[in-house]
């Protein structure tokens with residue numbers, strides 16, 4: 086599977102842009118701030134319904150505009166190790182057009198092949214992608230919201246009804262919180278509370294029902310990721326201290342009481358009722374979930390070094406890539422945002438080697454000088470983002486000699502990629518140490 090054309094209207098810095106991609110390696114090059122990350126982020130949004138950079142979709146819309154549109158032509162190319170494919174193969178491929186519209190007001194919508202309008206969540210997961218980005222370290226060191234963001238993206242790819250359940254829960258949670266506030270105000274003013282109380286009972290029942298469903302989905306996803314995560318980390322760190330990924334659900338009754346956690350959660354809600362009314366918020370529920378990452382049994386956030394946290398974040402992303410590839414039997418589109426800077430040529434070559442084996446890889450870099458020129462049969466497709474943005478950009482000079490080698494095995498390329506990405510991790514760590 087690969088995207089042959091991406092067209093954006095009023096998406097972040099892009100009022101209008103059309104980009105043609107090829108199967109295999111695409112390198113988006115341009116100076117800082119030109120909008121390279123915005124282009125690959127649009128692919129991430131179409132794929133998972135969310136961006137790792139924001140908690141809502143509002144910042145994705147160009148400032149002052151009501152709507153952003155992302156359109157992609159997706160070809161159903163096969164994952165056969167020859168990512169670039171032959172001209173004959175491509176002639177028989179099926180193209181599907183996905184369109185997402187992100188609205189400042191109202192629900193985000195989508196259309197497939199110009200068909201009828203559906204919710205964006207209905208097409209989420211159709212174009213699997215995994216992004217490796219400079220923000221990945223926050224997965225370990227950041228607050229629980231960044232880990233929930235990762236979990237949401239992973240589950241959106243692996244659990245068919247996930248996004249619908251998540252949105253339903255968010256809506257129910259909002260209604261329930263509004264009632265809690267109403268009850269708090271009524272308690273302070275001595276107004277009657279009967280109607281609000283019976284409303285709360287109904288919304289609490291729905292919140293538990295939907296929250297349990299979501300918790301179970303998240304639990305399945307974490308179960309699938311946990312094994313590969315520990316194994317990939319051990320490979321990257323050359324053994325060392327063992328790491329573990331576990332799910333820390335707010336509704337921990339789901340893990341404790343198996344088939345019938347509902348009455349236990351209901352009791353829990355009764356116990357915290359005064360606190361919820363006093364604060365006017367839902368004090369328990371999946372909006373408070375977290376992922377627990379431990380190093381030798383201790384919380385990584387508190388005990389791991391910067392380098393270990395980066396490596397754990399990389400292992401998480403690689404685990405997701407592996408699980409998506411194995412579960413869906415599709416090579417996810419790989420996004421490598423700003424991974425080349427400060428790497429030596431050997432590491433850069435390892436990344437390109439891996440990239441050349443995927444159906445499609447989208448790489449952003451500020452300078453083409455960072456991308457090694459290799460003798461090979463497959464040429465990377467270089468996209469001059471400055472030209473797309475209508476500005477002259479000296480960073481693109483020398484584009485013609487770039488290619489990807491493809492001599493080793495798939496497993497060898499995966500391992501070399503992991504090794505090269507670990508070097509990216511170290512370079513980022515050095516940069517953040519220099520800054521602080």
Ligand SMILES: Nc1ncnc2c1ncn2[C@@H]1O[C@H](COP(=O)(O)OP(=O)(O)OP(=O)(O)O)[C@@H](O)[C@H]1O
Nearest residue numbers: 097098117118119120121122123144145146147148
């Ligand atoms: N909602 C928005 N409306 C308009 N412009 C936006 C919006 N959100 C971000 N931008 C602009 O997009 C630009 C950043 O784009 P992006 O992050 O894609 O740059 P980049 O080319 O990847 O840069 P770097 O190489 O530094 O990572 C900034 O100039 C920012 O002001």
